[in-house]
Amino acid sequence: MPLYRYRCTLCQQTTEQFAPSDKIPKSARCPYCGMGAKRELGFHSARPSCWPMESDACGCHPDQREEFMRTAAAHGIPTEFNHDGCAIFTSREHRKRFCETFGYYDRNAGYGDPTPGGPFRQIQQEIEHG
Numbered sequence: 001m002p003l004y005r006y007r008c009t010l011c012q013q014t015t016e017q018f019a020p021s022d023k024i025p026k027s028a029r030c031p032y033c034g035m036g037a038k039r040e041l042g043f044h045s046a047r048p049s050c051w052p053m054e055s056d057a058c059g060c061h062p063d064q065r066e067e068f069m070r071t072a073a074a075h076g077i078p079t080e081f082n083h084d085g086c087a088i089f090t091s092r093e094h095r096k097r098f099c100e101t102f103g104y105y106d107r108n109a110g111y112g113d114p115t116p117g118g119p120f121r122q123i124q125q126e127i128e129h130g
């Protein structure tokens with residue numbers, strides 16, 4: 001379903017909403033002040049935002065969820081794991097910090113994605129080279 005953006009006529013805040021493309025509401029209610037918000041023409045995205053993102057690759061066995069959540073929190077990166085054991089990342093920065101701390105990286109990394117040179121790699125090198 002495409003995503004549409006609405007701008008509040010009073011406070012100018014924007015809000016985004018999914019709608020079927022044959023029934024696009026022209027207006028919405030502003031979640032900040034409760035006034036009417038008008039649809040911004042020209043803005044729509046066929047692809048929904050990918051956050052929060054569920055990651056199987058960074059996940060764990062469902063029985064280990066609690067342990068993984070404690071470990072992530074202990075490293076300063078509080079992360080939820082769903083019932084299938086998938087890690088749930090709330091933002092690109094969250095995913096990057098998690099991956100770099102636990103030694104994962106994105107082979108197709110772009111700007112802001114986890115790379116092989118993160119803190120985990122430095123720790124690994126220190127261990128390997130004494």
Ligand SMILES: [Zn+2]
Pocket residue numbers: 008009010011012013030031032033034035
């Ligand atoms: Zn408003």
